Amino acid sequence: MSPDMIRNPYPLTDLWDGREIGDPFLMRHDGRFYLYCSSHSHLPGIKCWVSEDMIHFDYYGFVCTDERTIGAYAPEVAYNAGRFWMVTSPKGSGHYLLKSDSPLGPFEVVSDNLGVGIDGSIFVDDDGRSWFYRASHQGIRVHEMPNPGEIDVRSKVIEASWLGHWTEGPQVIKRDGRYFLTDTGNHVCCRGYHVDYTVSRKGADRGYRRLRDGMLLLETRDEYHALGHSSTCVGPDMDTMYIVYHKNIIGERNNPLHRSLCIDRLFFNGDRMYTNATWWHQAAPVQPVCVSRCGKDLVDGLLPVAAPDTYTAEINIRLREDTGSVCFSGVMLTIGKDRRWTLSTGENGVFPGNVATDALITIKVSLHMGLLVLCVNGMEFLRKQTKLGGGKIGIGAGCEPSFIGFSDVAQGSADAAADKPVPGAFDAAHGTACSETAEGETGCNALVVRPGETVAYALNVWQAGKYHLAMTVKASDAPTTLLVNGWTMIAQPTGAATQDRMEKRYFGTVILDAGRQTMTIAAEETVIIDRIYLTEADDFAPAVIIDKGEDVSGGRLHVIGHKQRNSMHRKFCGYTAAEGYGEAWFGGADWFGAHWRDCALHMVINCKPCAPEARISAYIRSDRETWHPHQVAAARFAYAMHVTENSIRLCKQEYTETVLAEMPITMEWGSQMKLTLRVKGSRISVEGENGLLLEYTDPIPLIAGRVGISASTDGLGFETLYISEE
Secondary structure, eight states: OOTTEEOSSOOOSSOBTTTBOOSOEEEEETTEEEEEOOOOSSSOOEEEEEESSSSOOEEEEEEEOOGGGTTEEEEEEEEETTEEEEEEEETTSSOEEEEESSTTOOOEEOSOOOOOOSOOEEEEOTTSOEEEEEOBSSSOEEEEESBTTBOOSOOEEOGGGOOSSOEEEEEEEEETTEEEEEEEESOTTSTTOEEEEEEESSBTTBOOBOOTTOEEEOOOSTTSOOEEEEEEEEOTTSSOEEEEEEEEEEOTTSOEEEEEEEEEEOEEETTEEEOOOOSSOEEOOOOOSEEESTTTTOBTTBOSSOBOSSEEEEEEEEESSSEEEEEETTEEEEEETTSEEEETTSOEEEOOTTOOTTSOEEEEEEEETTEEEEEETTEEEEEEEOOOOOBOOEEOTTEEEEEEEEESOOTTTTTTTSOEEESEEEETTSSBTOOOEEEOSTTSEEEEEOTTOEEEEEEEESSSEEEEEEEEEEOOSSOEEEEETTEEEEEOOOSOOOTTSEEEEEEEEEEEOSEEEEEEEEESSOEEEEEEEEEEOOOOOOEEEEETTEEOSSSOEEEESTTGGGSEEEETTEEEESSSEEEEEESBSSSSBOOBOSEEEEEEEEEOOSSTTOEEEEEEEEESOOOOTTSOTTOSEEEEEEEOSSEEEEEEEESSEEEEEEEEOOOOTTEEEEEEEEEETTEEEEEETTEEEEEEEOSSOOOOBEEEEEEESSSEEEEEEEEEEO
16 A cells, blocks of 8 residues: 555455454544444454554454453444443444443443444533434434433434434534534445435534535445445544445345445535545545654653644643643643643633543644634633744643644645545535635535636546536526636526525536546636536437337346346336336446436336336436335435326435426326426426426536336336437
8 A cells, every 4th residue: 555545445454254344433542543343243342453544554452352242333432531431232232331441441341231222422522511322213313421421311313314214323523613413324235325414503412404415425336335334533634534434345135245444534614524435546644744652752841843833733641740731832731630721821711520630631732824722632622713823832841741743734724735536526615725705505615716716626536537517606697607627618507596595507528537636717707616516427329228118228227126137027018117116227337327417218108007006217317326125215316207197296316305396197097108207407307298297497406327217016117218318
């Protein structure tokens, strides 16, 4: 592995069964990283791997061997009140709470089985209060913790977290006063297993909402799929956040083969967090500028290198006397064993009661553009605007040093220069030479680009080729003209807007090389850009798919369902589900489709419904489809047309379903219905023999995809199906 480039999945030794690591949890403590995962289903013990750079992980061994940890699901560890607290689910049934004096154990069980759900996670708020989160059928549930060693079995559901199915793998982090709750949904054995998030400004247990792009990780392609059960961790630079998750390998019969460790960079923009899954080489986590461990290389208690005006520092100490001090930017912070703290600039206060002054104390200092943020053991206790700049980092009297270090980034200052993986989406405000911002999606910053200004974005492109380019901009009636890499590109208005006056406009295709490169955007008139989307683009070719009720695609129609490739075939009503339900996709490879934009899907449907619930559907601009008998119903990104004996519905599916338009019909048994599902730009329509039936203009349209069909119950089938250019 190159020292400056890494690639998912991460190589590890001593995995369960030689290859399995599921539900990974990564914790940073005292300048090191500790990785835990779910245990073997029939063997006791919880394993741990240790890293100093979040690149190379060394196997440590077992941190717990208690018989009650047989099949221990998703162990997570929190440092609180001077101890390390682990929660884990025994064989996926309830929870145990364990305690240790070290992240390396030995962890001892200190509770009875709590009997509440699986996938527990502990969050400690700035006021010292602790919260426990876990999975459920209604969404993530939250419990109060009266003290670090006790979980109240009473709970309430966080409704915004529900993913339409069993919802699991929660974790809460707090950043800039916002609570970000990540979770995982869909069936663990389907390719569409994915990570989402909600955000709250009101509290750890309330006020959560989901943003438009609330899905963090989702891929279904052959080389990378079933991404889920994540944790988040600050990286070696002490500021950049990373998402840690497993990818699974799912067989054709939805059987999980093995899981492996993956790590990707996280970005934050107000209420929004985002990432893009990478299965190609990416930049390795950036390391600190200067570090000391246990006092080594300190000069009079100070690091030999001074920090610049923007920096993040960690100072880990143990008090040897009644008071001890740490210093940064010419400021002295004095800490007492009574938890009282005083800054030499005049501020003072008392740490929360869960700060154990007889154990390791972590002081984190963040300074950027004069904004000083101080945290103790991960809890923020001071935020103020100052005139401070850089300076020496270290300790004064009364302290025993452990890890001390700093980096030259703070408060997300590295987001602009960091690589943006392609294919993927990223925020326009995260480019170099960005200065002026405006409100984009509610709670997020958009970028204002004025005439003559140029913004540059560092890209890391999977493979060379053609990519669709779209951007979410402030809605208007005028076209948007931009220079992208020096080429003029014009996007027409959608004619629609969201409640916060945003619309996603399509600019065309760009040619990108593989690997790391720069993309520039310049404006001819002032434009406000929120998000930028780059996804693969494929050339379109018209084709006949079904004729006279038979598949005539020459093997290019990919059928999935509980009978695998036999889930759809010709029956008395034409091409339809073999038994109960089936679906089929045309364009691209079996599990990952073509990226077509404007096209029309023409069909003749034979109408012989045998039950009121019989339904036949067609899909256009479909992407990231998945199938499992127990997954969410709308497991794809697509525009869908559903036909039953009494209605036609036009819907948008994004692993949920939104009805865009509908109309009643009267279906005569034995008749035929000629329909066209069409998409052009932001307009989606359904046409019949006599003209337009349904239409909708989408302000945030899906960019591209392939076509597909599905059928359920009996009696509705396709006589013909073909695709043409719009």
